[in-house]
Amino acid sequence: MYLGVDYYPEHWDKNMIDEDLDNILELNCNVIRIGEFAWHMMESTEGSFDFSYFDRVIEKAKQKGLKVIFGTPTATMPAWLANKYPEVLSEDEFNNKRVFGGRRQYCFNSKTYYKYSEIIIRELANHYKNEESIVAWQIDNEFGHEGSDLCYCDLCKKEFNEYLKEKYDNDINKLNETWGTIFWSQTYNTFEEIPLPKPTITTHNPSLRMEHERFRSVSIEKYAKFQVDLLKEILGKDSVIIHDFSGGYFDKSYDFSKVGKHMDVVAYNNYPVWGGQKEPIPAWEIACGLDYMRGIKGQNFWITEAIMGAQGHDVIGYLPRPRQAKMWSYQGIAHGCSSLMYFRYRGATKGAEQYCYGIIDQDNVKRRKFYEVQSFFKEMKENEALTQSEVKSDVAVVYDYESMASFRIQRQSFLMDYKQEVYRLYRPFYKKNINMDVIPSDSDFDKYKVLLLPVMIVHKKEVQDKVRKFVSGGGTVVFTYRTAVKDYYNNLTLGQFNPTYYTDLVGGYVEEVESFQDDQVAFLIGNEEFEGINGTATVFRDMLKTTTAKTLFKYEDEFFKDLAAVTLNEYEGGKVYYIGSGADNTIMDAIINKIINESKLEVIESEEGVEVVRRSLNDEDYYFVMNHTSDEKKFRNEILRAYEAKIVKA
Template sequence: MKMGVDYYPEHWDRSMWEQDANLMRETGVSLIRVAEFAWSRLEPEEGRYEFGWLDDAIDVFYKYGIQVVIGTPSCTPPNWLVDRFPDVLPRDAMLNPRYPGIRGHRCYNSPSMRFFSTKIVEKLASHYAIHPAVIGWQIDNEFSLNECHCENCNNRFRDWLSKKYGTLEALNQDWGTVVWSGEYSSWEQITTPFGGTKFRNPSFLLDWKRFETDSVVEFQQSQLSILRKYCPDHFVTHNIWSYPMSLDYYKLCEDLDFASLDYYPGTSPEKSVSGGYNGALTLDLTRGIKRQNFWIMETISGPPGCWFPMWRTPQPGFIRAFAWQCIARGADTLVHFRWRSAPFGAEQFWHGLIDHSNVPGRRFEEYRMLCDEVNRLSPVLAGSEVLGEAAVLHSHDLYNALEIQPQAEGMDYFDNLKLYHRALTKSGILTDVVNTTDDLDKYRLIVAPSLYLMDEKLADQLKNCVNNGATLILTNRTGVKNMSNVCWIQALPGLLAEAAGVTVGEYDPVGNDVHTIRMLDGKTYSCSQWCDILEPAGAETVAWYEDDFYAGKSAVTVHSYGKGKVYYMGIVAEESFYLNLFGKAAEEAGLTRFTGLPEGVQISIRRKGNSKYLFLLNLTQKQQTVELKGTYRSLLHEMSVGPDVILDPYAVEIVELDEQFGEISIAATV
């Protein structure tokens, strides 16, 4: 495990480099990331490369035992490139170029952009291939879909479609272009979605998103191939930056050594608790990209501020606590953004560990403490991993399809994913978040939110899991369409109707209207967004509607199928409903659970061989108490803790579990 910072030597006088390197070494920093925005300094004119300044900087940090990750600079095409080769700039849906002024102003399919990007990457890779300080590369910075409509993108889109469908007849059939006389009689008639209107064929729009992802992947691959050729002993990664995201991160990271994440938890006091749960989902999603540990390539060091008003400053303990949250959920290296606040440029007020005063303060001392802890525990935690027993399924295709055609007022795929994951996290259920196409055989509880797009392969995999003893939880809007974004002509939930033992007789997109359901035990819960009116066909009803014309009809069912069970939830309910249902399902499935967690307190387990390390994190501004059923050795404090563990605001505890850890219960004390 390593602690690092993002550092930009070109921003600082040379006299500061050695001072910074020395202070980093004293603080416990062993890694810097450099150069991802430095193209104009690395190649100030076409074909004139100036790496001397970067050589000098890297040599200084190497002298102090600090390793280096180099970012390829293709996120920031320099002005000479944009001026001489205007095809570099992406064009919007009205065919207007997007002019520079902020990073990311490049078309992934521009021949000029690809040529000059690969050229400078080749120069950098060959130059730094054997430098002893350089250990790896970050390609570009925070990829997203540019949705460019230039001539190059139009031509490549047609080629992409031609390869996928073979013939226009097949494309017309799969997209259903017969509607509104949308049939194509030549490939040249197909364009990117000019004009920006939403009134487009949804199959066309989903393929457009897929093409855009493939364009980014191909752009990245051109650099990756060069780095693999010249630097076979270096790792290569990319720093993803946000969820939800139209860009398919699973495809983007498939050929990389590991995924990296830029993680900025919200600092507002009123969002501190919810932000911790949202962050847990983001971290679990990142771990699920390659189903392995990952890096944090940027994270919070002070109040962010840029083209928006500054956030609140991180409270005492905040930076440390959220860094440990990252490690608890699978991060192996933490790189904080940035070492020192920039005196110029768009990110002047995206604060670093050291403020403009250049005087280390409270936040820096907290970071120093964090470095000491991580470096001290690195030999113990290195090589450990996070292994969930439950899985939540996620898909960029599903997100895009449901963004193209919103299903009901207030109904959002990713917000509902947050709801389900938050309930699992609060229930102390160890959870992975994985792609719908991943192998799911090891999971005993699978939560599958709105499998709106469904094919036989996914349906068969889920049925096999249930047949072998898993519990599957399905939600409304399951099995609506095939993977071409065309509706199945069959009763919902389509290909999973038999396994679920239920069909949807009718549905009501209730949006923001509030309805009530009643459980078997008489408890009632509110629901909104959507109401599937269910017709059990072998399934048992576990919740009924209390109101509207479908009062008394089934809202939630459970069906025994093979050795397992399938729950079907026709509603989107309040959080307490999921705490109840998921807790019961996890207990029936025999999952490890840590019950009674106080609000805002999270747990995770990292495992290495027979060793298990339990992380307790209080991500709130108030003192919390948890009760362990026994006493355990604290890795942080090298003493026994428990049964009562008092966690101050933003406190962290890490304990080594014994072989009976599966029997542990954590109960909140009042």
């Protein structure tokens, strides 16, 4: 287990390194993460390489028994590279070159950037290939973050056209037919005529935009794989390669799970609060992000940036209260983090991250935050075997990159937010302290009892076949509104009711649809066992005509009173729920409680605001218990102070 800090010794006087490393040891660290933003230090002019500074840092770390995670520096190119080869810079949708400055301003399709990335990585890896204190290599930094997933330069257009040629067998007629370019006279004679989806009048063809989303994802995946393959070639197949993924995984124009499959370990930069936020995101959103990272490879992950102080670039956010950031670290470990580093050891005094406060502030004094980290690392070392155990789940939330992209392309409702629809299903299970996996749609479903498929608007035969098999095997599936509306190419399907190719499974079909605006809701009335439970729903509504399904909730609407809002269909030994609108917490809790009881899922009762995660070691169960509130709470016989976390034996 690696416990450590993100350390940027190059930001400080070199005479501070020994004292810093002693303090890092005092924190109970065993690793430092370095080098990710230091390209200029390693290659100050083209072809002039100097790793002596980091040689000294690594040597001092070794002398003190500290291991090293080293980052390839490609997230921050040197000024000379941008000046000499401006074609490496990405462009926004208005053809504005992103100027040198900031970070990740490169184009993922620049062959020149590939060339110079390879040169620095090859030199760096060869220099340190026999350095045993380097236990892992991080490639780049937070791919796609802060808008860097999008580029509209001429290089990208050329590569997009080549991508389409390959995808459509170099047959422009096949593409025209598939996309329906006869509409608005958009028919192409050559692939070179196809534009990038830059601003135009009205909007671009939805199929073009979907392929562009896939192309962006492929572009980032190729660059990530290029770095992994290069490092493996030099360092050997047993080397450990990681990437530190950012948040925003449901909003980015690339598929984290595709990039993650090339890594030995998925790493995550976990920020429950950021600059400008007056309070942290809800506890279940934090938990969902952790489960998402674990689900990328179906194995435990690392946190490479955990926060301890207030954060922000230009605007500072909420300050984690005493014990709160430590509690978030406990939460990370509970959900499968097996190694953790804090960002950062000391807050910067210069540069864009001066307000990203660290374990030690710019005054260089050890205070509360320092001792919280120290105690956390001590407690994790005492429970190391437990932290490495598997997180076992009977419930899975299934996400789908194309479905996320489809809603970016056509929101359909001003209120549509994909991640909020994920949380709408995730939250009720979380509140019952039921472990969940959050997995991509190409995962294996067999080990679960319940599958949650929020707004999976794009239908794919291979996924639908797995869902059918899962239900036939006795599993329970929960669909939501806007399920299976679009095909792989982001088109509707002629002659098919929605949910397309699922109507027998659902036991009904969508008869009418409606999008909601701000302050507009549908009223839902409970039926049969839910009689007396009423509530509201928003965002969108599918109104279902049932065939074999029974109606659990109806719409209170004189025009559509015969159409269902929520249904349940029993199908070949399994159960299929369809939630036709963005139902409120009262209704969601009622539905999910029914599913929990039917599926015999084990619930761990706790006070409001207290999260409990079950883990097992040597056939014994333990609870990670986190108090997410500012009040004193109790879990069984344990008293939890405000924001306190504990490990207790079940």
